[in-house]
Amino acid sequence: MSLKTSRRRLIKAGGLAATGLALSGWPLLKKARAAERPNFLFILTDDQRxxxxxxxGHPFLRTPNIDWLAKTGARFTNAFVTxxxxxxxxxxxxxxxxxxxxGVLNNLTPWNEQNTTFLELMKKSGYYTGFIGKWHMPGKGLPDLAGQGKVDEFISFTAVAGQGVYWNCPLVRNGRSMKKDGYISEVLNGLAIDFLRQARGRNFCLCLSHKAAHAPFQAPEAYRGIYDQEDLRLPPEYLAHGLNFKFCAPHSSSGILRRGTMEDEYRRYCETxxxxxxxxxxxxxxxxKLKLLxxxxxxxxxxxxxLWGEHKLVDKRFAYEESIRIPLLVRAPGIVSSPGQNIDRMVLNIDLAPTLLELAGLPVPGEMQGASFRPLLEGKNVPWRKSFLYEYxxxxxxxxxxxxxxxTETMKLVxxxxNKLPDELYDIENxxxxxxxxxxxxxxxxxKRQLQTELxxxxxEAGLPRNSALGRILED
Structure with missing residues (x-):
């Protein structure tokens, strides 16, 4: 469906999708043959809490296509970033x-060419591999991953320090400029479709890395204003006191910091x-269509x-739940034990790479610090983490x-x-x-002492250098 579709057709299409895309003939999960290696499509969004x-359970944002993954797969309800x-x-x-x-410590730190990605390991094992979308580890331009033989297709952008732009974003494909006008989400998904067609007959692993929904939030005209009459149900601390401007990120381009505009920005975020x-x-x-589902x-x-007003903040970075928790949904035919299930174990972004490698039947390098969550998808009762480290x-x-x-499962120490800010200790359960x-x-x-010891x-265990700025926090 083109993003130039009229609003009436968008609403109609959204209503069909809301019933679950299996209505269009898409199958639910069936047992895949054990001898087959699976393909992989990893879709990553930006700033989506x-x-x-x-x-x-969002009160008004309807995402039937993403929901389809949860209905026919599994949704992790306690997924976090480190x-x-x-x-x-x-x-x-x-x-x-x-x-x-x-070594990528902030949004300006260049990618270390010595790093190894799961895409590189998949390619070495015979997978057709690709990275399409937001790379955002700038350095001096983009790494030449395709030229170095680390992926087969590498398509990204360098505009706005790697953030990209929503309309007519200049692209770079395997080191060469590429022109694809249009809305960025539609363009990237179109390039992903091209990749899937090129891969047919070969096992593939594609990372589809979206710009949406990063500020300044922009959606096609047909979506503008669709949430203007919705009750946003913003946090009471924001409604009573506004934003804490000292610690809000300076999104001057989007206008978030102009007092009283956060409501409009949140609506634009949901439209995007x-x-x-x-x-x-x-x-x-x-x-x-390709019979690859x-x-x-x-x-x-x-x-x-x-954070959308919680703790009077608009940003990420902080260790608060709204900042560190992410959506994580997995549709894995023949692997998810009970399609439609929610899994409440704590999983991390560093768990993705080892999970994909294990599912592909490949060894997990010792330098990877995450753990494969395949057993959780399979419904197995295995020992699992009870706590994790967050660093900023x-x-x-x-x-x-x-x-x-x-x-931990019930507590948090920050x-x-x-000691520039006081320690924070929360009973998350209550x-x-x-x-x-x-x-x-x-x-x-x-x-607090017990959590300090666990920290x-x-x-x-994670190898945090004690002589680093973060490591010295443990001495304070």
């Missing part, structure tokens, strides 16, 4: 490593996500969460200090570089919105 889809920032998180997805290990969801139908329909594992995730290196000119955090820090409460001193253990 964990509840910004209808499958997660650094809530675009470039470090994207590198963690690709490498299976923490930011302090792969809706346009993306509608456009994704083309990709799924192409897989069906039952041989393809589809993974959908966001690169980080986003100081990223000037933003005001937020560097921080470390440990998050510590800041050089205070899920993290409104009341217990850090200075003597009644919780033992719990130190996790940092040691």
């Amino acid at each position: 964990h509840d910004a889809l209808s499958a997660a 650094t809530s920032l675009c470039s470090p998180s994207r590198a963690s997805f690709l490498t299976g490593q923490y930011a302090h290990r792969h 996500l809706k346009a993306l969801d509608d456009s994704l139908a083309r990709v799924f329909e192409e897989l069906a 039952e041989q393809t594992v589809i993974i959908f995730a966001g690169d980080n969460g986003y 290196p100081y990223d000037p000119p933003y005001a937020l200090p560097g921080l470390l955090a440990v998050r 510590k800041y570089e050089k 205070d899920p919105r993290e409104l009341s820090s217990l850090s200075s409460n003597p009644a919780h001193a033992d719990r 130190e253990r996790l940092a040691l």
